[in-house]
Amino acid sequence: MSQALWATRRARAGQVLREAPHAEELLSFYVRLTELQESVAESLPVDRIIKAVPAVKANEPVLSPRRLPVDELLLLFEEFLQGVLYTGTEEIEAGARALLHTGPSHAGAALYTAEGFHARAFLESVMITLAANTSEPNIGKNPKHCYVCGSRPVVSFLQDLPDTLGKRSLACSLCSTEWRIDRLRCVNCGETNADQLLVHNAESIPHVRLEECRTCRRYLKTVDLRERGDAVPVVDELATIEMDLWARDKGLEKLQLNILEL
Numbered sequence: 001m002s003q004a005l006w007a008t009r010r011a012r013a014g015q016v017l018r019e020a021p022h023a024e025e026l027l028s029f030y031v032r033l034t035e036l037q038e039s040v041a042e043s044l045p046v047d048r049i050i051k052a053v054p055a056v057k058a059n060e061p062v063l064s065p066r067r068l069p070v071d072e073l074l075l076l077f078e079e080f081l082q083g084v085l086y087t088g089t090e091e092i093e094a095g096a097r098a099l100l101h102t103g104p105s106h107a108g109a110a111l112y113t114a115e116g117f118h119a120r121a122f123l124e125s126v127m128i129t130l131a132a133n134t135s136e137p138n139i140g141k142n143p144k145h146c147y148v149c150g151s152r153p154v155v156s157f158l159q160d161l162p163d164t165l166g167k168r169s170l171a172c173s174l175c176s177t178e179w180r181i182d183r184l185r186c187v188n189c190g191e192t193n194a195d196q197l198l199v200h201n202a203e204s205i206p207h208v209r210l211e212e213c214r215t216c217r218r219y220l221k222t223v224d225l226r227e228r229g230d231a232v233p234v235v236d237e238l239a240t241i242e243m244d245l246w247a248r249d250k251g252l253e254k255l256q257l258n259i260l261e262l
Contacts, residue, residue: 005128005176006038012232016239020205023239026260029088030238033259036083037125040076044126046133048072061150063130063175065114065123073111073126074104080122081107092117114151114174117261124259127175143181144188146172152256153187155237156211159225166226171233173256186213187220188255202243208236210243212252219247220255238262 010031017027052069056062084096095118099107110119131148145152154173161167168183185192191213200210207227212219221243223233238258247254 006034006041009232009235010034012230012235013239015230016235020239023241026241026262027239030235030260032087033121036080036087037121039083040080040122040125041129043076043079044129045072046129049126050130050134059147061146061148063127063134063149065127065149065174066112068111068126070108070111073122074108076126077107077111077119077122080125081118084118084121117259120174121259124174124176131175131177143170143179143185146175146177147179148172148177149175151175153220154256154258155221155223155233156181156187157223157225157231157233158183168222173258176234186216186218188218189213189216191215200243200246202240205236205240205243207231208240208243210247212247212250217252218255219252234258 013027013031013034017024017031020027049069049072052072053063053067056067078100081096081100085093085100087093088096095116099110099118110116111123114120114123127149134148149172151172151174153170156168156170158166158168166183167180169178169180170187171178181187182192184194184197186197191197193215196214198212198214200212202208207224208231209222209224210219211222221237221240223231223236225231225233228236238260241262244254244262
């Protein structure tokens, strides 16, 4: 599953790039990034890492980054950073160079906290691969966090399912696990009053909308797969940066920044 995921994301990014040339620089970099992430996923010693993760109690995320055997990942992380040196912007390349020069202890600390673009981009490939090879634990009742890795969702999406039309689901920002949520509910604060939950659309991208909660002033984008069946929620969320700029001007805070920290 995880191998096909990278190819699907790359293909969708290329398609969106042709439809939205204003996002060319961002999407071109994202395509190159997914190639590095796929390389990490293919090299990951999945069974060894999963066995090294300690057991957890019911309803706790089974694959939190803080519980991974970081020492097992340092060599792969170094190879990933070497690849980033020839892939990203000057700022991203400088950050990769700094992590390479500070030694394994600093790099390990970055992975432990999953902070910063480099650690998160690397861990995304790791966590997606591990999640695809891990049996799901008992699902908790908190829709704000992924029940597999404990991270926040980066996007929601709507689709027609055999049991429900227009079902809303969330996609994890780190391991891409999906889980369902009520259609009319703020993911952050749980608000269900329709008067407090606003929807904003842009004519140029009608299949993506911005959902604002007036109670907590957070927002999340939703991709309607019923309008664009070829959309890939994580990619389409990333490509609609104009919505983020609009929300920022309105004083709204994003529930969770995407992989490019937008």
